[in-house]
Amino acid sequence: MQIINSPAEMQAISRAWAKGKSIGFVPTMGFLHEGHLSLVRESKHNCDITVVSIFVNPSQFGANEDLVSYPRDMKRDLELLEGCKADYVFCPEASDMYPKPYHSWVNVDGLSEVLCGASRPGHFRGVATVVLKLVNLVKPDYMYMGEKDFQQVAVLNTMLKELNVLTRIASCPIVREPDGLAMSSRNTYLTGEARQQALCLSKAIFNAKLMYKEGCRNVNSIITECQSIISSHGGETDYIKIVNPNTLLEELIPKDDSRIILAVKIGKTRLIDNASITPDTL
Numbered sequence: 244m245q246i247i248n249s250p251a252e253m254q255a256i257s258r259a260w261a262k263g264k265s266i267g268f269v270p271t272m273g274f275l276h277e278g279h280l281s282l283v284r285e286s287k288h289n290c291d292i293t294v295v296s297i298f299v300n301p302s303q304f305g306a307n308e309d310l311v312s313y314p315r316d317m318k319r320d321l322e323l324l325e326g327c328k329a330d331y332v333f334c335p336e337a338s339d340m341y342p343k344p345y346h347s348w349v350n351v352d353g354l355s356e357v358l359c360g361a362s363r364p365g366h367f368r369g370v371a372t373v374v375l376k377l378v379n380l381v382k383p384d385y386m387y388m389g390e391k392d393f394q395q396v397a398v399l400n401t402m403l404k405e406l407n408v409l410t411r412i413a414s415c416p417i418v419r420e421p422d423g424l425a426m427s428s429r430n431t432y433l434t435g436e437a438r439q440q441a442l443c444l445s446k447a448i449f450n451a452k453l454m455y456k457e458g459c460r461n462v463n464s465i466i467t468e469c470q471s472i473i474s475s476h477g478g479e480t481d482y483i484k485i486v487n488p489n490t491l492l493e494e495l496i497p498k499d500d501s502r503i504i505l506a507v508k509i510g511k512t513r514l515i516d517n518a519s520i521t522p523d524t525l
């Protein structure tokens with residue numbers, strides 16, 4: 244496994260990769276968990292070369308968010324990636340990714356402004372910008388991303404398509420803890436009672452799927468039930484919506500391909516989760 248810090252070196256290496264070799268890329272902010280590792284394994288399975296980036300991207304954090312406290316453990320991350328036989332790990336410095344003064348940003352209108360984008364203005368501008376930069380450095384054929392960040396995948400799919408970037412996103416299923424909690428680096432913030440309270444996200448989703456399975460097609464009834472599960476666990480709902488999976492617009496009547504998607508605060512920790520409303524397993 245080769246570790247690369249300099250963007251110029253990353254670009255020189257990716258330019259030298261022989262044509263005909265498939266390149267898989269897993270962008271991460273580190274503090275890796277089984278969800279990330281499942282993406283690395285998927286890339287290893289499908290591509291000739293697998294590159295993982297570890298970069299806590301400052302531009303996707305708002306002024307009052309957790310950029311400084313975001314969990315980091317580079318030594319452990321590198322050990323885990325070595326164990327998965329990743330070929331390259333790209334870990335640039337913020338000063339190399341955003342040399343000062345910095346001017347160039349990517350906006351994906353519409354999709355970036357709803358759901359998480361409404362609560363975190365500028366978040367998806369930061370995500371789209373850093374991902375386009377990373378894609379330009381790594382030049383992957385496929386980018387492996389988790390469905391937990393459903394809106395992120397939608398925003399980035401649109402960006403790649405509309406900016407004529409040939410990289411395609413392979414979105415992979417959410418990996419959950421045995422009790423249903425979707426894996427996230429931010430779960431490390433959940434101590435004691437908060438860890439139990441956090442189960443309200445998957446419980447609300449599971450209940451929504453059950454209601455749909457039993458024939459309920461009333462969006463308000465489904466959402467009201469979700470809200471009551473969340474508040475009875477001490478969670479604070481940011482949003483709960485049933486949306487079209489492509490446009491992220493709210494559905495008036497849920498359909499088999501609709502997505503139930505939510506963001507909830509457990510104390511100071513903001514968590515997200517989503518699933519298809521169809522009654523398959525979580």
Ligand code: PAF
Binds near residue numbers: 270272298303373374
């Ligand atoms: O999903 C993440 O970890 C980040 O948003 C990403 C895609 C690595 C961009 O910083």
